[in-house]
Amino acid sequence: MDKQGVAAVAALFCCVWSTSVSGQPAPSATAAENQATAQPTSDEGEEIPSSAGLEMPKLDFGSTPEIEADFDKYFYFHRDGTSFEEAYADIRECDAVASGSSIYLGGDPGIMAGQYGIGGAIGGAIGSAIADAIFGSAARRAQRRTNLRNCMGFKQYKRYGLSRDLWTEFNFEEGMARKREPVRLHAIALQALVASGPEPTTKELGL
Amino acid sequence: MRGALTVCALGFALCSATPSYAKVVRESDVTSGKVQLDPSMGYIFVSGSTRLTGLFLRVPDQGTRNAYEQDRLAAFAKAQKHYRADLREWRSHNNLLDPSLRPLPGMPEEPKLADITIDPIELRDMEGFGPLYVFAKSENFSYLNAVKPGTWIYYGPLMLAANGATAGECFCLGTVRFEVKPGVVTDLGNSLSVAPQWDSDMDVGRLQLKETNTKRVAEGKEPIGVDKGPLAYGLPATLASWPSVKAELHASPKMNNYFGATVTRMAPIPGVLAYHRDVVVDERTGQEIASPTIISRAKIKP
Numbered sequence: 001m002d003k004q005g006v007a008a009v010a011a012l013f014c015c016v017w018s019t020s021v022s023g024q025p026a027p028s029a030t031a032a033e034n035q036a037t038a039q040p041t042s043d044e045g046e047e048i049p050s051s052a053g054l055e056m057p058k059l060d061f062g063s064t065p066e067i068e069a070d071f072d073k074y075f076y077f078h079r080d081g082t083s084f085e086e087a088y089a090d091i092r093e094c095d096a097v098a099s100g101s102s103i104y105l106g107g108d109p110g111i112m113a114g115q116y117g118i119g120g121a122i123g124g125a126i127g128s129a130i131a132d133a134i135f136g137s138a139a140r141r142a143q144r145r146t147n148l149r150n151c152m153g154f155k156q157y158k159r160y161g162l163s164r165d166l167w168t169e170f171n172f173e174e175g176m177a178r179k180r181e182p183v184r185l186h187a188i189a190l191q192a193l194v195a196s197g198p199e200p201t202t203k204e205l206g207l
Numbered sequence: 208m209r210g211a212l213t214v215c216a217l218g219f220a221l222c223s224a225t226p227s228y229a230k231v232v233r234e235s236d237v238t239s240g241k242v243q244l245d246p247s248m249g250y251i252f253v254s255g256s257t258r259l260t261g262l263f264l265r266v267p268d269q270g271t272r273n274a275y276e277q278d279r280l281a282a283f284a285k286a287q288k289h290y291r292a293d294l295r296e297w298r299s300h301n302n303l304l305d306p307s308l309r310p311l312p313g314m315p316e317e318p319k320l321a322d323i324t325i326d327p328i329e330l331r332d333m334e335g336f337g338p339l340y341v342f343a344k345s346e347n348f349s350y351l352n353a354v355k356p357g358t359w360i361y362y363g364p365l366m367l368a369a370n371g372a373t374a375g376e377c378f379c380l381g382t383v384r385f386e387v388k389p390g391v392v393t394d395l396g397n398s399l400s401v402a403p404q405w406d407s408d409m410d411v412g413r414l415q416l417k418e419t420n421t422k423r424v425a426e427g428k429e430p431i432g433v434d435k436g437p438l439a440y441g442l443p444a445t446l447a448s449w450p451s452v453k454a455e456l457h458a459s460p461k462m463n464n465y466f467g468a469t470v471t472r473m474a475p476i477p478g479v480l481a482y483h484r485d486v487v488v489d490e491r492t493g494q495e496i497a498s499p500t501i502i503s504r505a506k507i508k509p
Contacts, residue, residue, distance in 0.1 A: 093501050097379055100467045100505030147470045150410045154380055154472065154485040180508045207414055 049189045051084040056197060057170040057190055061163040063202075071161030071205055073145065076171070077195045079157040088192035090155050095188060098147030099174060137175030144174060149207060157195060159205045170194065230353040231336065234343040237445050244449050249356040249387035251334065252451070254349040255397045256436060258338040260366045260375065264462075265332035266358040266384065275328045282325050286318040327465055334359070335367060343443050347397075351446075356389040360459050361399060365468055373466045376412065379501075381472035381487045383480055384459040392451040396440035402456070403474035408482075410471040456480070458489040461498035467505075 059076070061067070079087070149159065170190035172179050179187075232250070236242040253259060267275070293315040301311055334352050342351040363378035387393045405413055420430035440453050458480040464470050475481045481488040487496045 096501040096503040097461075097464045097470050099503045100464065143469055146411045147464075150469075150471045151380060151485070153410065154482070156484050178505050178508050207409055207411060 048085055048088060049185070051189070051193055054189055054193050056193055058166055059162065059194065059200065059202075061166055063161075063163075067163045068161060070164060074162045074164050074167035074171075075159050075205060076162055076167070076191065077152045077157035077159055078197070078200050079155070079195060080199060082157075082196045084192050084196045087195035088189060090152070090157070091188050091191050091195065094148055094151035094155070095184070097151055098144050099178065140175045141173045153207045158200075159207070160200045160202050161205055230334070231340045232342060232351040232353055233340065234443065234445050244390065245353065246390035247356075248353045249389055250392040250449070251336075251352045251354055251359065251387060252342070252349065252392050252394045252442060252446075253336055253351075253396075253399065254347050254439070255400050256347055258341070258348050259350065259400070260337035260364055261335070261399065262362040262365045262367065263334045263336075263352075263354070263359045264329055264362050265334075265355060266360060267328050267331060268357055271328065271331050275325075275331060279323055279325055280320075283318065283320050283323045286323060290315055290318055327463070329462070330465060332357075333362075338366070343445070349443065351392070354387055356387050358384055359387055360384045360462070361473070362462070363468075363471075363473075365466065367466060373468045375468065377462075377464055377466065377468040377470050378473045379462045379464045379470045380485065381461060381480065381482060382459045383456040383473060383476070385454040385456055388452070390450060392442060392446060392449050393454045394440050394442060394451050395454045396438065397436065398438060398440070398454065398456065399473075401436065401438050402476045402479070404476070405474045408472070408474040412469070412471065457491065458487050458496055460487050460496045461501060463499075463502055463504060465504055 077091075082090075152159070170187055172184060172187050178184075230248075232242050251263065253261070265271075297312065297315055304311055332355055334354050336350040336352055337348075340350070342349045361378065361382050361384070363376050363382065365373060365375035365377055367373050383399075385393060385395070406417075409417075416432050420433070423430055442449065442451050456476065456479045472482075473480060476490075478490050481490045483495060487498060488494070489496050
């Protein structure tokens with residue numbers, strides 16, 4: 001395949017991908033860019049934003065069975081005695097290890113953990129490109145949620161449910177496509193504000 | 208479009224970074240004399256009560272680092288060549304374009320060596336095992352891989368296919384490493400499955416498995432996904448004449464999620480691996496192990 005052919009295939013895939021994620025909730029890029037400001041760096045050279053000027057997201061909502069049924073998708077983390085900077089670093093690390101899901105697995109984590117962590121991987125299906133285009137986005141979003149729960153759970157953050165509307169104000173999902181960096185960083189800063197903020201009054205969900 | 212091509216190139220690069228299964232040794236090859244002990248190679252032996260799969264990464268040594276740097280310089284030279292071609296094309300186009308009709312395209316940016324990245328050095332030497340290509344199967348399944356001697360990290364029960372697909376989990380958030388000496392079989396036995404205290408360190412997958420097994424037991428069924436039996440080492444009689452040593456496991460820090468897999472960590476192993484929250488602790492010394500800054504493999508969108 002010549003260069004133009006490769007480019008055409010790439011364009012086709014990009015088109016399919018962007019179409020498939022167009023319905024996903026995302027924070028406002030404009031608002032995020034307006035508030036994202038460069039700050040001093042940490043020991044690792046990572047820019048640490050300031051919590052000054054960040055508005056605490058709304059976390060109060062009237063719970064219903066329908067909303068609670070979606071708590072496996074829409075949740076946030078909190079840990080007592082944690083500073084904003086600590087929470088930001090923790091969420092950044094977990095985001096780094098959780099993002100970039102690029103492979104359709106077709107298996108569930110319970111199956112994957114079979115054989116107590118060594119042999120269960122056999123159960124994972126290997127998806128074709130077409131299957132990936134159809135199912136891949138949902139699978140990647142689910143995998144990202146699992147990765148975040150594992151990573152933040154090991155850091156001993158507790159997990160709390162939220163309504164979808166409130167969740168989308170300071171969170172993002174990523175299926176086939178990655179959000180723009182200013183959008184991601186602003187959302188992570190808000191998540192850190194919540195994670196280091198007042199103790200939630202709602203029921204803890206567990207891991 | 209350049210971005211799309213870059214993403215594709217990254218995909219191809221990862222696809223090409225598949226582990227070698229070519230050095231898998233089978234019992235029939237040993238008994239027939241087709242494979243004999245190579246004193247320059249090391250060997251990793253794994254066994255278990257079911258078919259297994261997993262991935263090992265070799266800690267880069269000086270030789271690997273030198274080869275990596277040479278490849279990086281070659282990639283830089285290639286980037287410079289492309290830059291010169293792009294620059295010629297840009298100049299010739301600019302001579303034909305009328306800037307009053309539309310803005311002229313930006314001048315190509317000269318590549319810098321510091322910006323050149325190639326495949327991660329950590330993936331230079333990978334060895335996968337299972338679920339196929341067993342060394343032997345009787346009441347147990349076993350696997351034997353011929354590998355470069357050195358320090359090897361257990362990356363997790365992860366299987367990579369040639370098309371870039373993965374199945375399994377990455378122990379990116381804490382795992383173990385061990386030495387492999389030349390001319391010696393390093394016997395892991397069933398330690399990767401049995402030694403960790405899985406019930407003491409829940410993750411989402413293990414939690415779901417526990418719930419599943421609770422239901423199964425209540426229904427009078429056998430639990431699934433539980434590797435039974437005590438910690439066991441030992442090589443088959445076929446390898447009796449091959450020098451061997453029991454693997455000595457050491458705690459190993461966090462790693463990047465190179466393949467976009469489900470991430471978790473190996474559960475604590477008494478005397479070897481522990482955690483202070485998410486910080487890996489070497490129980491042999493009692494010291495915490497510093498982990499590198501985790502970097503996403505996803506392409507950043509500015």
